[in-house]
Amino acid sequence: MIRIVVIEDEPLAREHLVELLSELPGVAVVASVENGRLGLAGIAEHQPDAVFLDIEMPGIKGTELMHMLPDPRPSLVFVTAYPQHAIEAFAGGAVHYLLKPISRVGVAQALSRIRPKDEPLQKEWLRLPVRKKGATRLLRPEEVEALVADLGDCMAWTPEGRLPVDGTLAHWEERLADRGFMRVHRNALVRLDAVLEMTTEDELVLATGRLVISRRRMDEVRRTLGL
Structure with a gap:
């Protein structure tokens, strides 16, 4: 305490x-x-x-x-x-x-x-503060499937929808490094245990959507997922 x-x-x-x-x-x-x-x-x-x-x-x-x-x-x-x-x-x-x-x-x-x-x-302690309906909710990392930078904002992909989150993608990459999140694209972090499928088009399939893996991240992502 x-x-x-x-x-x-x-x-x-x-x-x-x-x-x-x-x-x-x-x-x-x-x-x-x-x-x-x-x-x-x-x-x-x-x-x-x-x-x-x-x-x-x-x-x-x-x-x-x-x-x-x-x-x-x-x-x-x-x-x-x-x-x-x-x-x-x-x-x-x-x-x-x-x-x-x-x-x-x-x-x-x-x-x-x-x-x-x-x-x-x-x-x-770690929570991700997301904005929903005029209020700020504090989500545990396991409640977020991905964080995606979108026109300067950082969006949390959650079962409740895509919600704005305070802080930059770089900030959350550092904070979530030991929580199972990985950079798969310059604009996206993914919680790896939320990945359902990797397609032949090099996309990661999540319950909340699909994200493309960048070429420079491909080998590391495949290795981490055991592919």
């Missing part, structure tokens, strides 16, 4: 960040406060694993608070609208720097910096 303190002076931004963190398994927000003074008190009381904090706050700024923490320090993730502080933040030991407006993908990336990649919970 990752125990987190959130320090953010804007009430709506603080509430949104807490909501995104609380959606993820293995995460507990143990304190949520509006300024650096209360943040220092919350860190001392709860001894969290990580702190998500704003930079521009009344009183103690986030970059000032960073230098006031005794060792061993929690992992620090800055959440700010100001990109110009990134060098100072990383020089002070921050593990991640989130620019507002924040997204589920950004929060998941931050959490991946806090725990090592071989942490079992990394796989449990």
